[in-house]
Amino acid sequence: MTEGRPTMKDVAAVAGVALKTVSRVVNGEPGVRTATAERVRRAVEQLGFRPNDSARLLRQGRRTCSIGLIVEDVSDPFYSTLNRAVEEVARAHGALLLTGSSAQDPERERELATAFCARRADGLIIVPTAADHGYLAPEMAAGTAVVAVDRPVPGLAADTVLSDNRGGSRAGVEHLLRQGHRRVGYLGDSPGIFTAVERLAGYQEAMAAAGCEVRPSWVSMARPDAVGIRLALDRMLAGRWPVTALMCGNNRTSVAVLRELGARGGSPALVGFDDFELADLLAVPVTVVAQDAVRLGRTAAELLFRRIGGEVGQPQRISLATRLVVRGSGEM
Template identity: 40%
Template structure:
């Protein structure tokens, strides 16, 4: 059974002051005795109390009908697709979704979590921040129904929705090798990201075979932007160091395509994560496709069930990925030109 969150009464008792004094303090009053204010501040910190900004407008036993979503970057097509799917399910159940982006800023992430809790959301769906994915989760776990997506946390008792990052990358790398590549370059973001570590693990399962030992030197994990990925791939093209490219996220895929256009020639390519233009390019881009809509649906239905007291046993869902071959993984494609 989850412990109840601390209340204003608890703060008053711990600080040995009246409830009205605590209420004035948390609502921003400045004419409070400094000694009492200091005791209240210490009590709030010790109890990990969060003032409920919406409590006055919601009667006891009533739901706010709000679900909070904290993601990395709403401009990223992956996260915007995830948010759309979650919002659709919430709307079908009469809930409003409040979406916020932390931009991988740990302090901002914690601020957004605290603010959503203060707004009395009925549940949280969270993509943990890259640099410190675990610190916030222990405190949030007992206060509100919580589901994490895309990246796991170590705190117990939290529903987790993930994709099979390693398996998808393994299948993609194996396909590039089957097409004849002996030097497959891995282009991705920081290994602080769980998804990148998993995708690199899948890549290594294939390239660590003796026949592919040259690929071991072609791992690049500093491409946070499409421009950074483009510079890496352009260098590989100029020096003829790689036979194929595995782009470990959609920004790296876009960067690789830009490099091909600048160089005027291409390498076989498979990217992780589908995007709307992928089938329209020439050649159409092969990808490891996650079912982002399904991930959002499962996350939303799980948090809504928990908010209504109907949640199943806490578990981790690992959703399968799918290798979608459209032609860009092949060595030769007739009639293809890469133009600036």
């Protein structure tokens, strides 16, 4: 027997038959006598042979029954929930889900996408990080379906499933304004991210509609690390015109802000974009703008499988509503 994983040649040797006979039995093809087929099956079981379905399907020109999902960080509760929703739809279609995290690194995203395509995944669902996704155009031309989720794909005509980021952020700020706040600070993610830009725009629209100024010191757009959050809050909460309320642009920012405020002992009113675990169990439960990560993942996956199944037409752009969940932290 050859070293490593058993092959069809090994099965043929043990069963005492031709390689073609093993291939016919393994692939369920007719033309093999019952006794011979049984001998092949015993050899398969004895050796622990497993057919290479991917290679077989490629030789036959058929799909590989697998799809790829690239998110920013699979450990983030939002993306892990989205991942699970995609996985459930893939399972219902008899497909395997391959998942990777881009870590907001365009090169890593490209490596993952090309690796999935090299393994002939039937389609990709991607949370875009790169500024240009033209590298996927040849894959789409070759028949790989692509759906963007959470953010659009720059430079590519692809189906897109989004949350109403601008409207959700606007609703969160309007809630703070209704409580009487006029000095509202905003802490968002990196300004190069589509969702961060849209949520900042929602904040600005709500403040402008209420006739409230937005001072430069009241806005911070950066990745949510502890030092950056501390410095941003130093600016917002100090001086002659400190903010009395905060709008946080995502769940990681909300958690970092709450941790810093806890250390300071301060408690301005706060609304966060994205729900997060235990937000409803804190001493002051956190009011949030909730996205439906399950619906986002399911909608993107169902759209992808329709494309894989042959649905044609212009790329779709689907926007899903958000929901304001009032719990108490925005009313202080």
